[in-house]
Amino acid sequence: MAFYTIEGIDGSGKSTLADALTSQHKSVIITQEPTHSVYGQRIRDSIARDTSDAMTNLFLFMSDRIYHINDTIRPIDTRGGTVISDRYTDSSRAYQSVELANSMHFDSPDEARAFIDNMVSPWEYVPDTTFYLDISVDTAMSRIDGNEKYEHRTFLTAVKQQYDIIAESSNHVITIDAERPPDAIAREVGEYIDGPR
Ligand code: ADP
Ligand code: TYD
Numbered sequence: 001m002a003f004y005t006i007e008g009i010d011g012s013g014k015s016t017l018a019d020a021l022t023s024q025h026k027s028v029i030i031t032q033e034p035t036h037s038v039y040g041q042r043i044r045d046s047i048a049r050d051t052s053d054a055m056t057n058l059f060l061f062m063s064d065r066i067y068h069i070n071d072t073i074r075p076i077d078t079r080g081g082t083v084i085s086d087r088y089t090d091s092s093r094a095y096q097s098v099e100l101a102n103s104m105h106f107d108s109p110d111e112a113r114a115f116i117d118n119m120v121s122p123w124e125y126v127p128d129t130t131f132y133l134d135i136s137v138d139t140a141m142s143r144i145d146g147n148e149k150y151e152h153r154t155f156l157t158a159v160k161q162q163y164d165i166i167a168e169s170s171n172h173v174i175t176i177d178a179e180r181p182p183d184a185i186a187r188e189v190g191e192y193i194d195g196p197r
Contacts, residue, residue: 065092110165
């Protein structure tokens, strides 16, 4: 299996890129988190409320990810193929570290991220490459409707800081300048994807 993930703050263009990669590479399987399962639906319901509990959300995202691995990623690993996931474990590292720190469970997002990393690492399928779509919070805010718990300027600024740290410290993350037009981004990322076009 070739396993790629796309990460970035809300509105960074992940879904747009995933669509473009499907047209470029006919054989890739695109998947996403939160999934369309009951676990994913439960998360969407939870994060629609600003008052939802941070630790609960962490475990909901984890449950959905385990479903995602069992339902989609492991079977493709067994039979072979190319998978691109629109969000995966780095979303939990980046978003839930900020959410947990904001809710006083931890002294800082960095401390919370270490906790999440310990939770995730033993069972994670590590992606071959993660494409981190890097955009400013100003650009993100101009593209999103701000309806969810996480879609606020201060929150996304802190999440972007976490993504920047993760990108710098991980050797499988490639940072993509996502302020450019969609076709330029898709061309650059498409060069890294294995498999027939
Ligand atoms: P995400 O999946 O990361 O939340 P989307 O792909 O849904 O982001 O894009 C959010 C919005 O921004 C959509 O309206 C989309 O058309 C627009 N958009 C996506 N990529 C770009 C880009 N490179 N330049 C300008 N607008 C973009
Ligand atoms: P998504 O539907 O991908 O939002 P968008 O397309 O706007 O980027 O994801 C919903 C929200 O869930 C998004 O704000 C990011 C958040 N999220 C986490 O906080 N942790 C996670 O582990 C995942 C997968 C998503």
